[in-house]
Amino acid sequence: MDTVRIGIIGCGRISDLHAAGYRADPRARVTAVCDSDPARARAKASQWGAEACYTDIKAMFADPRVDAVDIITPQRFHEAMALDALAAGKHVSVQKPMTVDMDSADRMVAAAASGGKVFKLFENYVFYPPLVLAKDIIDEGRIGEPTSMRIKFVSGSSGGWDVPASAWDWRKDEHRRGFGMQTFDHGHHMWSVAWYLMGEVERVLAWIDSVDGTVDCPAEILWKYKGAPKYGSCDYSHGTSLHVPSDYYANDEWFEVTGSEGILMVTRCTGKVMGGAPVRLFRDDRWTEFADVDSDWAAGFRGSTANFVSAVIGSEEAALSAERGRDVLRMDLAIQESARSRREIELAGFRGGAVTKK
Numbered sequence: 578m579d580t581v582r583i584g585i586i587g588c589g590r591i592s593d594l595h596a597a598g599y600r601a602d603p604r605a606r607v608t609a610v611c612d613s614d615p616a617r618a619r620a621k622a623s624q625w626g627a628e629a630c631y632t633d634i635k636a637m638f639a640d641p642r643v644d645a646v647d648i649i650t651p652q653r654f655h656e657a658m659a660l661d662a663l664a665a666g667k668h669v670s671v672q673k674p675m676t677v678d679m680d681s682a683d684r685m686v687a688a689a690a691s692g693g694k695v696f697k698l699f700e701n702y703v704f705y706p707p708l709v710l711a712k713d714i715i716d717e718g719r720i721g722e723p724t725s726m727r728i729k730f731v732s733g734s735s736g737g738w739d740v741p742a743s744a745w746d747w748r749k750d751e752h753r754r755g756f757g758m759q760t761f762d763h764g765h766h767m768w769s770v771a772w773y774l775m776g777e778v779e780r781v782l783a784w785i786d787s788v789d790g791t792v793d794c795p796a797e798i799l800w801k802y803k804g805a806p807k808y809g810s811c812d813y814s815h816g817t818s819l820h821v822p823s824d825y826y827a828n829d830e831w832f833e834v835t836g837s838e839g840i841l842m843v844t845r846c847t848g849k850v851m852g853g854a855p856v857r858l859f860r861d862d863r864w865t866e867f868a869d870v871d872s873d874w875a876a877g878f879r880g881s882t883a884n885f886v887s888a889v890i891g892s893e894e895a896a897l898s899a900e901r902g903r904d905v906l907r908m909d910l911a912i913q914e915s916a917r918s919r920r921e922i923e924l925a926g927f928r929g930g931a932v933t934k935k
Contacts, residue, residue, distance in 0.1 A: 581889045584609040584637050587649035588621040596625045598882030605886045611637045638665035656681045663692040668889045670697045673765040675902040679928045682903040689899040695888045697895035698902030702766040703773045704880025706871045707843045707855040721838030726809040732828035733821035757793035768908045771809050779803040780923045785916035823848035847874050
């Protein structure tokens, strides 16, 4: 097809970056939008130049002008929406995490395999240019054999763009169901990067606390990679009086990978806490700085939407696949279980999930 006609489902804060990615791609067009709030749906349809506006998702699925849908709703709705979209003959992109338990993930994987349409788990971090460059540097052997990875996540009480209260309501509801808004929802980004840069994870150990009863920070998460003495860690912190400079959410992340011959750092992601080059490589007693790589967080969204369009057209594979999305979800759920049960969790065969809090 010459143009992939996209229907966006869910018009919350993050949908603006998805829509911007499609609108910047000459191979795509945002044709329809769907949201439970009719006023919001109409406003986004006008803003994005969409031809159709829906509050009934099944009406969107029946619209022949829509080739593919991008589902950007709370996780507990993903399975039903994705399966109905595939059954209606639409290509599907689903916002991470793909769903909320392993049985649901298995059903989504099976539907994706048998549907004959593209199924992509939307994950912008593995398309973020500094992390893509970091992956290239690792694959080229420029730090030798990677042995450890450290991720730092920090959120603040102010900074970034305006987020409507309604955008936090569903996250608070997920928190009450036992899914941490940082370590589970945002955590999927971190665990996707962990797999992307260094490979398959074998086991996890986690401590998750809260400074206010809602935000699941501070937290410490550890993991071991499969088949080698390779390890990773992630430190979550929340500053109750901290301003985080950002054009997006009031949080930031940085990443460090140490290998047998060097050290690699990605110094920013969502925000702008650190200055200097976004990627730095230490090797042969000196630092090499990569200052000309695009470090705008939105660039990862453009990369991920472009990958979905390319997959629909047939020019490349979708990343992440349903199977890889299930792998990362398993790790995500195991981290929550480890913190609750205060024990190490092996991922192979793990089927647990979050438990509603009393």
